[in-house]
Amino acid sequence: MTTLILCVDRDDDLGRKAGVKGPIIGRKNNLDAAVALALADPEDSDANAIFAAVSLYDRMKKEGKDIEVATLTGHENVGIKSDEIIAKQLDKVIRKVKPKNVIFVSDGSEDEYILPLVTSRVPIAHMRKVIVRQSKNIESTYYILMRALKDKKMVKKILVPVALIFLAYAFSSILVATIKYFFPGWNLMGPGTMALTVITLTLGLYFLDRAYSIRRRTAHFVNRIKISMAQAKITIISDTLAFLLLIVGLDLAYNDALAGSDIIIQLIIFLHTFIVWFVFAVLIREGGKTFDIWVHKGTYTKSFWIALLSTVSTGIIIYSTLDYLLVLLNAKSEASLIPITIMVASGIVLAIMAALLQRQLKEEGLIEEPEEERNEMEELDEVV
Incomplete structure (x- = not known):
């Protein structure tokens, strides 16, 4: 009984970009299709998903398992039309391969929406998501952000404005609710308007302090008075x-x-x-x-x-x-x-x-x- 490694290109990047029609069955056909798509669009994650499926096929084949790999293609108009095409191609693959179960390889995008369509025909034994590191700059940016978040000074610079926004909104909402509870006759602005006003005021004061060191100058002035009095x-x-x-x-x-x-x-x-x-x-x-x-x-x-x-x-x-x-x-x-x-x-x-x-x-x-x-x-x- 064969295990089928299955990839799905729901928006038919293979057909639109590389001119490859589905279903694509077999290691060689899938490898050629992945190479063609990678040459046509090196940034397309579907090519990496197919490469991952072929790599998994080779590893399981060396273990002596009965294995096959296939890729289904849909349509650029993702939805009912693309899923109908995928269903027909899946039926064709099942008739040819007769798998006992499926290992579903996904690039983590829209392909997982067709899982109910697959499980209604053949059991899914395993799922594998392929997270693609398409750019060294993106990877470097990630690690820079992670290092920055470990720096207490940097965390304060990033999180303080966000914290001020949340605190200003919460304070405004509580203040309006409290005033309306004790003085129901008062005509006040809504909580949203009050919150927006307090947020802009708070952030304005914060940015002025960052630009002109208002807190430092105030502390300097207070300490100078203390020294003068002493x-x-x-x-x-x-x-x-x-x-x-x-x-x-x-x-x-x-x-x-x-x-x-x-x-x-x-x-x-x-x-x-x-x-x-x-x-x-x-x-x-x-x-x-x-x-x-x-x-x-x-x-x-x-x-x-x-x-x-x-x-x-x-x-x-x-x-x-x-x-x-x-x-x-x-x-x-x-x-x-x-x-x-x-x-x-x-x-x-x-x-x-x-x-x-x-x-x-x-x-x-x-x-x-x-x-x-x-x-x-x-x-x-x-x-x-």
């Missing part, structure tokens, strides 16, 4: 005061801008008021840094005078320029340009003095980062 530095007070001055300046500038007749004038008035508070905030911050250096080291950095002159000169020039624009736009009652001209000249003189002082200090080698600040930065980087 060392009783005045900078934490001066920085806080400078921040409060900026808030006050924004509020006053906004209230003053409301008096403008149009958006352009309002914007100019806003900047005109805010620039004064901004200059004061910068001066207080720089003054606090200089005071800290003087308290802890007994000296002060001469670069403070450069920062002082540069900040004041820039503020005066910007303030006087905005003042001049308000006069031109008839948004200011005082039409005299003499005070404005004096202010611009004063700002330019201060800027020149700052540049000359900076040049002198550079020549003397006095402009450098204070050693205390360098040590502090190194300590903070280690902490982060």
Whole structure:
């Protein structure tokens, strides 16, 4: 009683590409058909399945078993038409070979759909799937991915965004369900819309953090505050005061801008008021840094005078320029340009003095980062 090794080409690649008609019975005929298909399309997996069937035939033949190999072909219109053709070819093979059972060799594609058709005629003793490594690049990519997934750093980069998506969706769904349960009268967006919103927000924050190291910068800032407080530095007070001055300046500038007749004038008035508070905030911050250096080291950095002159000169020039624009736009009652001209000249003189002082200090080698600040930065980087 013969065992039949059976291959099926359900979409008839053999006929369309190599011009070989089924059924194909016998080792030589199958080998020739596989070679013809491989030459016509080296990437076709059906050729590899036939080669695997012939290889299995040779191995079982050496063991002295009664064996035969055959390949069935269907039609390019996969479905009823192709299966009818395969059924007719299978009946023809069975009549000729009279097998007691079948070893079904498949390339793992659509060929397995015809298994009920085969089992209705002859028992299947064994199935073998042929997984084809058609490209070294594909194989290399697989091993690269496997190695990457073993790397904890790489896994974090790949899985963190996916985890954020799942967590954002779950959190949004639970949040919407909870709110609707306790406050059924509230008109909320649907869970899907809420989830999509939270997902985009979460991923946006994550990508910004990856691009600009927001978490590292925040940790750096927090640790700097801790060190400043531990060392009783005045900078934490001066920085806080400078921040409060900026808030006050924004509020006053906004209230003053409301008096403008149009958006352009309002914007100019806003900047005109805010620039004064901004200059004061910068001066207080720089003054606090200089005071800290003087308290802890007994000296002060001469670069403070450069920062002082540069900040004041820039503020005066910007303030006087905005003042001049308000006069031109008839948004200011005082039409005299003499005070404005004096202010611009004063700002330019201060800027020149700052540049000359900076040049002198550079020549003397006095402009450098204070050693205390360098040590502090190194300590903070280690902490982060």
